[in-house]
Amino acid sequence: QVQLVESGGGSVQPGGSLRVSCAASGFLFSSYTMGWFRQAPGKEREFVAGISWSGERTSYPDSVKGRFIISRVNAKNTVTLQMNSLTPEDTAVYYCAVARLGLGLVTDPSKYFYWGQGTQVTVSS
Numbered sequence: 001q002v003q004l005v006e007s008g009g010g011s012v013q014p015g016g017s018l019r020v021s022c023a024a025s026g027f028l029f030s031s032y033t034m035g036w037f038r039q040a041p042g043k044e045r046e047f048v049a050g051i052s053w054s055g056e057r058t059s060y061p062d063s064v065k066g067r068f069i070i071s072r073v074n075a076k077n078t079v080t081l082q083m084n085s086l087t088p089e090d091t092a093v094y095y096c097a098v099a100r101l102g103l104g105l106v107t108d109p110s111k112y113f114y115w116g117q118g119t120q121v122t123v124s125s
Contacts, residue, residue, distance in 0.1 A: 005022065017084045031053055036079075058070050093118040
């Protein structure tokens with residue numbers, strides 16, 4: 001069965017960096033667009049990064065552009081989100097997800113059909 005397991009979350013001070021990773025199994029990872037989303041308490045799930053199946057194309061919203069970097073290693077079935085210059089507004093549970101085939105770099109969470117369990121990222125002084 002499909003499994004997505006996030007790791008690497010934790011607590012960091014404002015201005016710091018964290019890297020979260022997602023280990024995938026149970027499907028042909030190299031064929032699918034992957035995305036990272038986040039959800040803070042009382043807020044909707046928010047797209048923060050996407051990467052095409054090949055890794056050649058990426059997408060970010062303005063809120064994280066220039067600070068977050070998504071990457072993947074298809075040979076290891078992993079996708080990683082490097083987060084820099086973190087602020088308290090980045091505090092959330094971070095999820096990796098698999099996009100439905102043929103949709104490209106989509107930002108709508110309803111277009112993703114498998115999700116990990118999430119990992120908490122807390123930015124606080």
